[in-house]
Amino acid sequence: xxxxxxxxxxxxxxxxxxxxxxxxxxxxxxxxxxxxxxxxxxxxxxxxxxxxxxxxxxxxxxxxxxxxxxxxxxxxxxxxxxxxxxxxxxxxxxxxxxxxxxxxxxxxxxxxxxxxxxxxxxxxxxxxxxxxxxxxxxxxxxxxxxxxxxxxxxxxxxxxxxxxxxxxxxxxxxxxxxxxxxxxxxxxxxxxxxxxxxxxxxxxxxxxxxxxxxxxxxxxxxxxxxxxxxxxxxxxxxxxxxxxxxxxxxxxxxxxxxxxxxxxxxxxxxxxxxxxxxxxxxxxxxxxxxxxxxxxxxxxxxxxxxxxxxxxxxxxxxxxxxxxxxxxxxxxxxxxxxxxxxxxxxxxxxxxxxxxxxxxx
Amino acid sequence: xxxxxxxxxxxxxxxxxxxxxxxxxxxxxxxxxxxxxxxxxxxxxxxxxxxxxxxxxxxxxxxxxxxxxxxxxxxxxxxxxxxxxxxxxxxxxxxxxxxxxxxxxxxxxxxxxxxxxxxxxxxxxxxxxxxxxxxxxxxxxxxxxxxxxxxxxxxxxxxxxxxxxxxxxxxxxxxxxxxxxxxxxxxxxxxxxxxxxxxxxxxxxxxxxxxxxxxxxxxxxxxxxxxxxxxxxxxxxxxxxxxxxxxxxxxxxxxxxxxxxxxxxxxxxxxxxxxxxxxxxxxxxxxxxxxxxxxxxxxxx
Numbered sequence: 318x319x320x321x322x323x324x325x326x327x328x329x330x331x332x333x334x335x336x337x338x339x340x341x342x343x344x345x346x347x348x349x350x351x352x353x354x355x356x357x358x359x360x361x362x363x364x365x366x367x368x369x370x371x372x373x374x375x376x377x378x379x380x381x382x383x384x385x386x387x388x389x390x391x392x393x394x395x396x397x398x399x400x401x402x403x404x405x406x407x408x409x410x411x412x413x414x415x416x417x418x419x420x421x422x423x424x425x426x427x428x429x430x431x432x433x434x435x436x437x438x439x440x441x442x443x444x445x446x447x448x449x450x451x452x453x454x455x456x457x458x459x460x461x462x463x464x465x466x467x468x469x470x471x472x473x474x475x476x477x478x479x480x481x482x483x484x485x486x487x488x489x490x491x492x493x494x495x496x497x498x499x500x501x502x503x504x505x506x507x508x509x510x511x512x513x514x515x516x517x518x519x520x521x522x523x524x525x526x527x528x529x530x531x532x533x534x535x536x537x538x539x540x541x542x543x544x545x546x547x548x549x550x551x552x553x554x555x556x557x558x559x560x561x562x563x564x565x566x567x568x569x570x571x572x573x574x575x576x577x578x579x580x581x582x583x584x585x586x587x588x589x590x591x592x593x594x595x596x597x598x599x600x601x602x603x604x605x606x607x608x609x610x611x612x613x614x615x616x617x618x619x620x621x622x623x624x625x626x627x628x629x630x631x632x633x634x635x636x637x638x639x640x641x642x643x644x645x646x647x648x649x650x651x652x653x654x655x656x657x658x659x660x661x662x663x664x665x666x667x668x669x670x671x672x673x674x675x676x677x678x
Numbered sequence: 679x680x681x682x683x684x685x686x687x688x689x690x691x692x693x694x695x696x697x698x699x700x701x702x703x704x705x706x707x708x709x710x711x712x713x714x715x716x717x718x719x720x721x722x723x724x725x726x727x728x729x730x731x732x733x734x735x736x737x738x739x740x741x742x743x744x745x746x747x748x749x750x751x752x753x754x755x756x757x758x759x760x761x762x763x764x765x766x767x768x769x770x771x772x773x774x775x776x777x778x779x780x781x782x783x784x785x786x787x788x789x790x791x792x793x794x795x796x797x798x799x800x801x802x803x804x805x806x807x808x809x810x811x812x813x814x815x816x817x818x819x820x821x822x823x824x825x826x827x828x829x830x831x832x833x834x835x836x837x838x839x840x841x842x843x844x845x846x847x848x849x850x851x852x853x854x855x856x857x858x859x860x861x862x863x864x865x866x867x868x869x870x871x872x873x874x875x876x877x878x879x880x881x882x883x884x885x886x887x888x889x890x891x892x893x894x895x896x897x898x899x900x901x902x903x904x905x906x907x908x909x910x911x912x913x914x915x916x917x918x919x920x921x922x923x924x925x926x927x928x929x930x931x932x933x934x935x936x937x938x939x940x941x942x943x944x945x946x947x948x949x950x951x952x953x954x955x956x957x958x959x960x961x962x963x964x965x966x967x968x969x970x971x972x973x974x975x976x977x978x979x
Contacts, residue, residue, distance in 0.1 A: 341780075345787035395767050450957045453712070453767060453971055454907060458950040461900060465947035472943075595771055602768045634786040639779030643772045647758070654762035661976075 326652040334648035338641050342633060351631045359627025360620035364509030369626075372581050374619025375515040376401070376573035380597025381604065381611040382522050383569025388606050389529060390562035391542035396441060396456025397570040398594030399463030400434040404571020405578045406467055407433025409477055409491050409585040412498045412578070419497025426498065427517075427575045434571015435564045437463060442563035446556050452563060460594075468587050477585060490586030500580040514576035519612070521569070526608035538562060570594060596622075596642065603649045618642065685925075685932045687812040693924025694820050695720070695882040699902045700916045701823075701830045702874030707906050708834055709867030710847030712971040714770030715755045716875045717899025718777035722747035723879025725781040728890035732790035737884045740793060741819060741877065744884070748876015749869060751777065756865035763973050774899075782892045794888035795819060817885040819877070826874065831913050833870075843867050847967030850974040860974045875899070904953035911966045923949040 339349040360370045380397045387394045408430030415422050440459060444450040468489065470476040477491040504510030529535035541548040541558055549555050573593065578585060600618055604610035625638035703716050723744035730743025751773055759766040798818035804810045834840040842863050845853035850860045882898070883890055901923050908922075909915025930945040 341783070345784070393765070393767055395771070444954075444958060448958055450954075451966070451970070454903075454957070455954065457714070457900070458904060458907075458954050461897065461950045462947045462954075465943040469941070469943040592775075595775065598768065598771060599775075602765070634783050636779045636782040636786070639775050640783060643776030643779060646768075646772045647776075650758070650764050650768075651762070654758070654764045658762050 323652060323656065326655065327649075330648040330651045331645070334641075334644040337644060338637070341640065342637065345633075347631060347633045352628065352633050352637065355627045355631045355633070356621070356624035359624035361624075363507075364504065365506060366623060368504065368510045369623040370616065370620045371511045371515050372619070373622040374615040375512070375518040375580070376577045376593050377597045377600050377618050377622075378515075378518045378522060378611055378615035379569050379573035379576065380594055381600035381615055382518075382525050382608050383566035383573075384598050384601040385604070385606045385608055385611065386525060386529070386538070386569070387562045387566040388601065389535075389542050390538045390559055391545060392559050392563060393453045394438060394441065394456050394563050394566045395453055395598060396438065396460045396463075396594075397566070397573075397597055398590050398592070399456075399460035400437045400567040400570035401574040401577075401594045402463045402467045402590045403437040403574075404430040404432075404434030404567075405574030405585050405589055406470055406477065407571070408575040408578050409494075412494050413477070413492060419495065423498045423500065423579060426579060427572060430575025430578065431568040431572040434574060435568035438567020438570070439560075439564045442560040442567075445563070446560050456563075464590075467585070467589060471586055479584075488586075491584045494579065494583045498579065499583055500576070512576075512580035514580035517572075517576065521572075522608050522612060529608065570597070573597065592639075599642070599646050603646055605653070681932075681936055683808055683811060685928050686808075688932060689921070689925035689928035690812055691816065691886060691924075692927045693920045694816070694823070695878045695886070696898060696902055696905060696920040696924060697823055697917055698826070698878030698881060699871075699875040699899065700878075700905045700920050701826055701913070702871035702878070703902050703906050704909075704911070704913055704916050705830060705834060705843065705874075706864075706867045706871035707911060707970060708847050708967055709843045709864045710850060710967050710969040710972070710974070711760065711766060711864045711868060712770075712903075713752075713755055713759075713868060713871060714767060714899070714903070715751055715773040716770075716871065716902055717895060717897065718770070718773040719748040719751045719872050719875035720879035720882070720899050720902075721774075721781055721893070721895045722751050722777045723876035724883035724894055725785065725879075725890050726876075727880030727883045728790050728793070729784075729788075731793035731884050735793070737793040737795040740884045741795070741880045744880025745873055745876040748872040748874070748879065750872070751876075752868045752872025755872075756868040759973065760861040760864045760868070763975055766971060766973065778893060781890070785890055785892055790890060792889040793884055795885055817881070819881050819885055822877075827913070827917065830870075830874075834913070839863075839866075844967070846974070847969055850969050850972075854974070854976060864974070875902070878902075901949045904949045907966070908949075908953040908956045910956065910960050919949075919953075922952070 342349045342352050358366065360366055380401065384394065384397060408426040411429040412422060412426040415425060437459060438456065441452050441455040444455050445452045471478050471489040471491060478487060479490055479492045481487050500513045502510050502512050537553045537558055540551065541553055541555055545555055596618055600611055600614045604614045621638050621642055625635050628635050628637060699716055699720055706713050726747035727740040727744030731737045731740025755769055755773055758764045758769045795817050797815060798821060800814040804814040834843060842858045845858060846860045846863045854860050879895060883894065905919030905923060906916050908919035926945050926948045930942055933940050
């Protein structure tokens with residue numbers, strides 16, 4: 318009965334969300350069916366589309382896994398959007414300016430991206446460690462600083478801006494990465510082709526899943542998250558472990574930026590992060606902070622992002638994708654929270670009844 | 679008007695929408711709920727104000743529509759994070775994505791005609807040199823602040839409700855033990871925030887600009903949060919923060935026209951940097967509400 322009602326609740330709330338979207342599309346004078354077809358064509362029809370979905374999913378997964386590490390430790394880092402941008406900037410600087418053989422520079426750029434993201438998150442971690450400044454607020458504020466930092470760098474020719482031909486209008490974006498410093502792709506265009514970034518993401522996801530479940534580090538981290546006081550009593554170095562988790566989640570976000578840079582965009586420009594950092598957080602939430610579950614959720618979000626590019630053919634504004642994303646997140650969160658609230662209320666009611674009975678007898 | 683007057687009056691005009699929303703955000707944060715969705719409230723308020731004004735043909739009714747939009751976002755946020763105990767940051771983030779998507783989608787699908795509320799010049803005072811045009815000649819809803827700010831202060835610091843609000847923000851467990859319904863108080867504080875942030879967004883749209891364009895608040899909600907932090911969770915400081923951040927925005931717009939060059943990226947990120955520095959410097963003396971951002975679940979300490 319209980320399981321049945323859970324499923325029913327999920328079906329009802331997801332159905333409700335989709336109904337709202339369909340109603341919105343129809344009311345604005347578009348065809349809901351055509352929209353669905355376009356989303357499908359953009360994300361799942363044919364090898365190229367599936368490859369695009371997977372490419373979009375890889376950075377989302379990385380961000381989500383990083384955020385899961387942090388959440389498991391009971392700390393919220395919501396600055397992934399900025400950490401991703403700083404990571405990508407560091408990666409781009411290394412890839413463009415570091416001499417050496419292509420593959421070595423590529424690996425160095427990816428590591429640099431992770432280090433950049435880690436450093437940016439490290440500011441939040443450090444301020445927390447040093448002055449007890451709230452991690453959430455700090456990492457959030459740093460997102461907007463990071464955006465401007467990126468904008469600054471791509472608007473300065475001595476930093477990352479492209480080397481334009483004299484007389485040409487300078488666009489705020491970097492040069493393209495050299496061909497041998499890009500992540501190799503498997504397969505070729507009309508068929509299924511995916512960047513190798515997704516394998517990096519999957520390997521790290523598996524590693525984190527195992528470490529969280531079986532490792533000593535993972536055990537301490539979860540202990541810290543479940544009860545920081547008990548963890549401290551048991552000898553967990555809370556400040557170090559917590560700061561480490563924040564830094565590590567920043568490294569994942571930075572690496573996501575590196576993968577986007579070397580795997581699909583090949584250059585960095587204003588607005589590079591493109592909400593991947595925010596959406597990665599939502600992936601982690603929908604996966605209920607389980608790394609393995611984050612894989613299908615990230616794929617699903619990747620499919621939405623990929624399909625969004627196809628919406629233009631139907632004339633539906635592409636903003637529809639963010640509406641769908643947000644509504645689905647709310648719909649996915651609602652049943653669990655609703656049942657918990659219900660169970661809690663029922664528990665209180667029984668307790669009250671028992672107490673009243675005790676008074677009466 | 680000379681240059682200085684021009685910059686000063688544009689600084690005041692740019693900080694007015696912030697001030698409305700910041701007064702609301704101040705109430706919400708004192709109740710212990712950190713709602714990033716203030717951005718969504720402002721953006722929704724701006725959109726609904728323009729749409730409402732376009733439908734009814736009256737900019738003043740548009741303001742009411744904007745308030746309604748802010749209240750709606752606040753209601754959804756309150757239900758999810760203080761009835762169902764979903765993480766408040768995630769709810770706020772989702773709402774921001776949702777409202778940004780919705781308003782952009784609808785603005786592209788249906789065009790609204792522009793409406794703007796009237797300018798009110800306070801007689802005599804507006805004729806005072808320098809100060810007059812800066813302070814006493816604005817779109818009329820701006821003068822609502824004269825009533826709203828003392829009211830918010832009185833509500834939070836002198837009323838029973840405000841005491842309960844502050845208790846919910848400082849020590850929800852003790853508040854709960856003394857019979858305060860913490861989550862209800864937080865939901866109510868959110869509604870106050872929604873009302874004022876919706877009004878702030880509406881003021882931006884039908885007051886200052888007169889039309890809606892995609893993502894027109896452009897992160898002002900986050901600046902509002904930065905202002906509350908910068909002000910060390912005091913109403914006075916919060917409003918000072920709004921004025922300061924309005925001034926940096928005015929400088930960013932005015933300096934190139936006046937022939938000065940100052941790094942625009944630095945000016946855009948100034949509110950966030952200043953808030954960070956304020957948190958760092960005053961970390962020991964002016965701390966935020968102790969339970970800020972932590973959900974209250976009875977029985978869990």
